[in-house]
Amino acid sequence: MSAVFDVERVRKDFPVLSRELSGGRPLVYLDSGNSSQKPTQVIETMRDHFAMHYSNVGRAHHALGTESTDAYEAARDKVAAFVGAPSRDEIIFTKNASEALNLVAYSFGNRTNDDPRFTLGPGDEIVISEMEHHSNIVPWQMLVQRTGATLKWFGVTDEGRLDLADGVITERTKIVSVAHQSNVLGTVNPVAEVARRAHEVGALVLLDASQSVPHHPVDLAALGADLVAFTGHKMLGPSGIGVLWGRTELLEAMPPFLGGGEMIEAVWMDRSTYAPVPHKFEAGTPPIVEAIGLGAAVDYLNGVGMQAIEEHERALTAYALEALGEVPTLRIIGPKGLDGRGGTLSFTMEGIHPHDVGQILDDQFGVAVRVGHHCARPLHLRFGIPATTRASFYLYNTTGEIDALVKGLHHVQKVFA
């Protein structure tokens, strides 16, 4: 168990949080849903590996090769333990969550694979939701274009909840792929219920956990999904490293995605056999130091404690929901209460475009938020709005920073009054 959570102590671990922007503005970073900042422990681990231990992994049989391989594989152990994977070999390193989701999409309708769970053609159905990030929409659109299968989706209610209407999942459904937590609404979806319905008809369940794994204690074995994708850069690690988890038996049944070095067992001029998982899915030199950096991020998160991080973010979210509720004309898009939501708050302000909101917050108050459709355009179309302003919190944010946001929003209203 971790010691008592102290946000000021946490902040000291993140060098960027003490910098000033031009004009003497302090940095108020409320864009962690986009990408998180990095603690010294991650930066130093990566620097040390580059400086003193670096070489290729797997295929280099010398001292540095052993050190690099050990560190890379230790990162896999750490990530596996962090998310409760039953086996370390079920953790596949990808370059990001998008690649992990694409890897799964490309497993379907591949003519070299006759496992019935992964065959796909006209009449077969894929189910996603209206609140997905483009990375959990576009790969499926591309898949149905390749195979003639049908893409279906759950709608979203006015409150920003998944609308689990009957008839979306049918006997024809092969896979259901949804977000664990919406990157716009903050909504945490009922994974167990989705998985129950999918498994009833023999469909697989893929979870985009990019917005949940960084912020909540996650136990993959208990979630009920068959496959889970997430990314390193949103959980204090570097960019360039993502993760796909899947049950061993399932990963073994899936065809390889990219071909290349280290994913093979033996190669002849006309054919190859493939390495066991996870290496079957890790063609080419992987993002070695990035994986090691992610391992360091996991160590850091464990040191602080995921339970403590979740509670801190919950307190920030409660504070922000109340503070933002008092800004005139501000409308939260997503759940207005604390239940079943994470620390991501998107909103509109009457008559003021989010780009103007973001520009003034940044330029005059040093408040970094994200503006636009946040790679979830269909969700914005659903709410009839072109864009939102999004504040997203992490372990290093404070109520004082939310005060700065609110102060900035009042000024924005003055400019456009």
Place this chain on the structure above:
Amino acid sequence: MIAESMYQELILEHYKHPQGRGLREPYDAEVHHVNPTCGDEITLRVKLGDGGKIEDVSYDGQGCSISQAAASVLHELATGSTVEESLSVVDEFTRLMQGRGQVEADEDVLGDAVAFAGVAKFPARVKCALLSWMAYKDAVVRSA
């Protein structure tokens, strides 16, 4: 603060009270342009009159204050001028916007559009200012 120089009073006025907004008939060409990075969009119509004059520029769209005000200013500048004159204003405006804040604006040519000079310092917002002006250029070409 630099954003203050971007949100000129004139820009805010045009945003709050857009001139010539709304799609009108008849027209010779209609175009639809979007800015995929931010989702701003505009539908713009051009009606040509006698003697190479622009009889009307009508438009509708959605977007930030910069993109909406730019469309409003464009309407004022282009309507009633000749195709040739208006295109030279478009060229000068484009030069100003793409000048990274280093270009001296020609106020004689640009008129009210000179208020957008501050936008050029924000590369992410230049496309907002240019959206309607590029749409106009496109529509004029198509109407010829």
